Amino acid sequence: MPDELTPRPGRTLLSAVSALGAWTTESIQAVGDFGGFMLSVLYWIIRGPGRRSVRDMFAQMYEMGTRSIPVVMITGGFIGAVLAIETYPQFHQIGIANRLGGVIVVSVVKQLGPILTAVMLAGRVGGAMTAELGTMKVTEQIDALRTMAADPVRTLVVPRILACVLMTPVLTTYSDAIGILGGWAVAVGVEGVRNYPFWHYAQVGTDLYAVNVGLIKSIAFGIVIGAIACYKGFRCGSGAQGVGRACTESFVTSFCIILVVNFVLAVAFNNIFVILWPNRPGLL
Numbered sequence: 001m002p003d004e005l006t007p008r009p010g011r012t013l014l015s016a017v018s019a020l021g022a023w024t025t026e027s028i029q030a031v032g033d034f035g036g037f038m039l040s041v042l043y044w045i046i047r048g049p050g051r052r053s054v055r056d057m058f059a060q061m062y063e064m065g066t067r068s069i070p071v072v073m074i075t076g077g078f079i080g081a082v083l084a085i086e087t088y089p090q091f092h093q094i095g096i097a098n099r100l101g102g103v104i105v106v107s108v109v110k111q112l113g114p115i116l117t118a119v120m121l122a123g124r125v126g127g128a129m130t131a132e133l134g135t136m137k138v139t140e141q142i143d144a145l146r147t148m149a150a151d152p153v154r155t156l157v158v159p160r161i162l163a164c165v166l167m168t169p170v171l172t173t174y175s176d177a178i179g180i181l182g183g184w185a186v187a188v189g190v191e192g193v194r195n196y197p198f199w200h201y202a203q204v205g206t207d208l209y210a211v212n213v214g215l216i217k218s219i220a221f222g223i224v225i226g227a228i229a230c231y232k233g234f235r236c237g238s239g240a241q242g243v244g245r246a247c248t249e250s251f252v253t254s255f256c257i258i259l260v261v262n263f264v265l266a267v268a269f270n271n272i273f274v275i276l277w278p279n280r281p282g283l284l
Contacts, residue, residue: 037153037231041161044154053159060163064125068171075120076175079112080104080183088191098197102205104183109206109214113176115262118221121168122254126229129160130250133233134243142234157234161226168222169215176214209276213269220261228254 049057083104091097133156136142142152180202187193229250236246 033235034227034231037234038227040153041157041227041230044151044158045162049154049158049162053154056155057159057163060160061167063128064121064163065167065170068121068124068167069174071120071124072117072171072175073178075116076108076113076178077182079116079175080108080179080181081186083107083112083179084183084186084191088187088193092191097191097193099201099205100187100191100193101184101198101200101202104187105180105202105206106210108179108183109176110210110217111214111262111266113179114172114214114217114221115258117172117175118168118218118225118258119255121164121171121221122225122229122258123251125164126225126250126254127247129164129226129229130233130236130247131243133157133230134236134246137234137236138238138240138243152234157230160230161223164226164229165219165222168225169218172214172218209273213265216269217262217265220265221258224257224261225254228257 084100087103088097088100091100091103133142136156142156145152145155184198187198188195232246232250232253236242
């Protein structure tokens with residue numbers, strides 16, 4: 001009996017190489033398609049979004065900003081509270097519990113505040129944008145805009161990306177403030193850290209550079225969330241299943257890219273800090 005159905009090492013290797021080549025080709029095409037999409041967005045931003053797009057942008061800012069305040073408030077408050085609870089025992093053991101304020105403020109402002117706020121917005125705002133645009137694509141509303149000589153990128157994408165870029169730093173600042181207050185409440189009210197040393201070392205350990213680092217990160221995260229959500233919505237598959245898959249891909253992709261961007265920016269800003277202030281002492 002012929003053994004045509006029996007797997008052979010050469011045939012298995014050929015299948016693996018073929019699958020790898022197909023995946024590489026699809027990845028390159030996806031990157032190129034996304035690059036063309038972002039060039040179109042940049043073109044319309046430079047040329048001017050138009051009055052209607054500006055009105056839509058303010059509506060999106062309300063939807064993304066005001067309606068996200070409760071989520072950001074809960075996230076920020078518990079970030080600071082948990083950070084104070086976890087770091088106090090170690091600081092207390094070495095006798096520097098009063099310096100807890102500096103660590104909490106710097107950690108929240110530079111790292112935890114921007115990245116966790118961005119993750120929450122990627123889930124809430126990014127998913128909503130993807131679902132909305134994906135539904136418009138499935139119901140052929142985007143094609144209807146093209147037939148009326150209205151560019152869908154200018155009409156639908158540009159207001160959402162601009163609103164996301166503008167509101168993410170605002171929400172991040174709000175989250176940072178709530179997180180610092182949450183850390184202060186736990187450190188002073190629960191752990192017994194004195195109030196004046198907490199704020200004194202918070203002021204000493206935090207400067208304008210740290211605040212700007214957090215805000216620049218939040219702007220980059222806003223671009224990532226808005227761009228990926230709109231792109232996935234415009235490229236979603238047909239039917240309800242395609243919209244659902246696009247929402248899932250939007251959040252997962254945004255989350256991964258946020259982590260990568262955060263790492264790259266952290267390395268870059270730390271190197272800049274060392275170059276600008278090589279002899280500056282640490283918090284402790």
